[in-house]
Amino acid sequence: MDKPEKPISALNERDGIAQPESISPQAIAHVTQLRKKQPSAEELVKGILNGNKTALSRAITLVESTNPLHLEKATAVINSCLPYANKSVRIGITGVPGVGKSTFIEAFGKHLTGLGKKVAVLAVDPSSSLSHGSILGDKTRMEELVKDADAYIRPSASGDTLGGVARKTREAIILCEACGFDTIIIETVGVGQSETAVHSMVDFFLLLKISGAGDELQGIKRGIMEMADLIVINKADGDNIKRAKLAKTEFNRALHLFPPKASGWQPKVTTCSSITHDGIAETWQTISEYFDLAKANDFFAFRRSEQNSYWLTETINEQLKANFYSREDIATLLKQNKKAVQNNELSPFAAASILLGRYFGLNG
Numbered sequence: 001m002d003k004p005e006k007p008i009s010a011l012n013e014r015d016g017i018a019q020p021e022s023i024s025p026q027a028i029a030h031v032t033q034l035r036k037k038q039p040s041a042e043e044l045v046k047g048i049l050n051g052n053k054t055a056l057s058r059a060i061t062l063v064e065s066t067n068p069l070h071l072e073k074a075t076a077v078i079n080s081c082l083p084y085a086n087k088s089v090r091i092g093i094t095g096v097p098g099v100g101k102s103t104f105i106e107a108f109g110k111h112l113t114g115l116g117k118k119v120a121v122l123a124v125d126p127s128s129s130l131s132h133g134s135i136l137g138d139k140t141r142m143e144e145l146v147k148d149a150d151a152y153i154r155p156s157a158s159g160d161t162l163g164g165v166a167r168k169t170r171e172a173i174i175l176c177e178a179c180g181f182d183t184i185i186i187e188t189v190g191v192g193q194s195e196t197a198v199h200s201m202v203d204f205f206l207l208l209k210i211s212g213a214g215d216e217l218q219g220i221k222r223g224i225m226e227m228a229d230l231i232v233i234n235k236a237d238g239d240n241i242k243r244a245k246l247a248k249t250e251f252n253r254a255l256h257l258f259p260p261k262a263s264g265w266q267p268k269v270t271t272c273s274s275i276t277h278d279g280i281a282e283t284w285q286t287i288s289e290y291f292d293l294a295k296a297n298d299f300f301a302f303r304r305s306e307q308n309s310y311w312l313t314e315t316i317n318e319q320l321k322a323n324f325y326s327r328e329d330i331a332t333l334l335k336q337n338k339k340a341v342q343n344n345e346l347s348p349f350a351a352a353s354i355l356l357g358r359y360f361g362l363n364g
């Protein structure tokens with residue numbers, strides 16, 4: 001009997017037509033082999049200490065992984081890198097969407113690599129897991145920096161909690177430093193409390209602004225002004241130059257109203273254009289002056305050790321919380337108790353104490 005004819009469709013492979021040779025079998029085998037072979041913790045550390053960006057990226061991916069099996073390896077890599085970390089300056093940059101953070105970092109980063117520095121750019125953006133937002137935009141806005149051998153750009157870790165994202169970024173800083181990056185830039189768009197999280201992991205905090213219609217101070221959270229070591233008025237080019245200068249005066253006046261900082265530094269205001277690069281060198285000059293001061297008066301080291309103890313308690317809090325809520329018996333008990341609390345049969349405090357008692361094994 002004749003074979004029934006297959007319906008003619010572009011989706012069916014036709015007998016007698018040879019496979020295209022556009023991808024060589026060797027290349028496929030090579031890629032599969034690479035994918036299969038997970039480097040050991042020692043290999044990753046060796047690569048990182050040799051300045052290998054691929055090893056760095058892989059280690060950061062490991063740190064960001066939520067797979068519990070990766071935790072041990074990630075911890076081993078971090079511990080081995082720790083003695084080589086800390087030899088850097090860490091700069092936090094925040095500003096509302098559209099203010100020009102990516103464009104500024106491109107210009108600023110290129111200026112720094114031009115001075116012989118090695119620059120790593122990381123981002124804390126707790127919203128990126130939802131929007132997958134700025135990653136693509138950043139790679140195109142930072143075209144030159146992406147290509148620069150002395151720069152490394154890593155998009156934000158995704159995660160459900162700011163605490164989780166921030167912890168991963170802190171660990172990524174350690175890895176970047178061990179890989180030889182001496183200037184770490186942490187960008188955040190300032191969603192939720194992310195500026196506070198970034199402030200607690202950097203040595204210097206920069207607020208990027210643009211000049212408005214003369215009401216510069218409106219809409220800025222007081223807390224952010226207090227955190228800022230420097231306000232940079234971006235887009236000071238073309239028709240904007242005059243307004244940027246006025247904004248500078250206004251911000252300077254406002255900054256003087258805040259109590260003096262523990263670092264002994266009087267926060268400053270600069271103007272720049274990330275497009276023409278006017279003011280970029282001066283902005284770095286001002287930041288360098290801060291580092292000279294803070295290193296001379298030991299505030300630099302003091303702040304880092306304070307940040308370390310802060311992150312110790314933060315990590316404990318974060319992990320206790322995650323562990324508590326991930327336990328199934330707790331989830332069931334929580335559901336029951338929540339209902340009782342809502343019905344006024346149980347006070348919230350009594351319910352909490354029952355739940356914590358169960359968690360710590362104090363009662364049945």
Ligand SMILES: Nc1nc2c(ncn2[C@@H]2O[C@H](COP(=O)(O)OP(=O)(O)OP(=O)(O)O)[C@@H](O)[C@H]2O)c(=O)[nH]1
Pocket residue numbers: 095096097098099100101102103104134137141189234235236237272273274275276
């Ligand atoms: N004229 C002028 N335009 C600028 C300058 N810096 C940035 N821009 C423009 O402003 C727009 C936003 O810049 P981005 O660098 O994407 O801003 P961003 O703060 O990173 O934005 P998000 O990633 O969305 O938070 C772009 O169209 C830039 O070309 C500048 O100094 N001068």
Ligand SMILES: [Mg+2]
Pocket residue numbers: 101102103134137138
């Ligand atoms: Mg951006």
